Amino acid sequence: MYVVADGAVAPKNNFVLPFLLDGLELHGRLVRLGSAVDEIILAHDYPAPVAHLLAEALTLTAMLGSIFKYKGVLNLQIKGDGPVGLLVCDATDGGQLRGYAKFDRTCLPTFCNKKSNAAQLLGVGYLAFTVESGPEKERYQGIVELGGRTLEQCAHHYFRQSVQFEAVLKIGVSCDRDKTWRTGGIMLQCLPRKESMAPNGKIDEAWKQHRDLVQKIKPITLYQSCISPFSVLFELFNGDNIRVYEAKNLCAKCSCSKERVELVLAALPNEEIESLKVNGNIVVTCEFCNLQTIFRESDLTELRDTGRLE
Ligand SMILES: [Zn+2]
Incomplete structure (x- = not known):
């Protein structure tokens, strides 16, 4: 069953929806980007593999932007020596997203199709998250070497190295025949807990089970706007008590002027x-x-x- 907290309604697109698996203390986020990701990608003439990678990076940034508590801008920067030399994405505390990729068209591997392989496109480099809360308040969050074949694996590598919790995430990206981009993502966190909350063994087992569930979810389930996000969670965690909170709206907006x-x-x-x-x-x-x-x-x-x- 699921419980809707504070009268939250099921959003359709361009949102991040926080949820909690009650009793297990596993916190999560469900993200879906429609027009927001489409607008950002279509501002440039990206080859499909680059657009796919940028769409994934924007989804990841939107998810992380809802986890860190900050006033200002959360910035994701990925630099590598591959054909895509730079990926930059921003998410403000107000849900405004922007991003771009710098790439060398002549070096794009011909074997790449639109299903991106981050390792091929980015090469050797690093991934950094920075929270900028104002000119005098810049706060460094973390930097790790790129590790993994996909951006999801790079993010898992980041969680293991730089933050104090275990997390699993899955991202799905689609581009229709009419070149409309859609993305979806889910993330589940296992926060450090107090002994009194539940026996450690029980939590560890529950974490492993739920981590596997997230890893096995079909990407199409994540970005299809015809499926209610509440239904996605219910189908995935149907044996659990799911508490969903108010969704935050996301949009494409650049701060340039x-x-x-x-x-x-x-x-x-x-x-x-x-x-x-x-x-x-x-x-x-x-x-x-x-x-x-x-x-x-x-x-x-x-x-x-x-x-x-x-
Ligand atoms: Zn701009």
């Missing part, structure tokens, strides 16, 4: 600003959302006249 670009320009010496001009204009493209901000000569003159530029 013309004002932020102005601040970057203001920090540059005049000669460098001149060197950025092409046909008299400076065009700045956001790596995340691909939005172009154009500064014409008249804009630069106005910035100088108002003291915002040297």
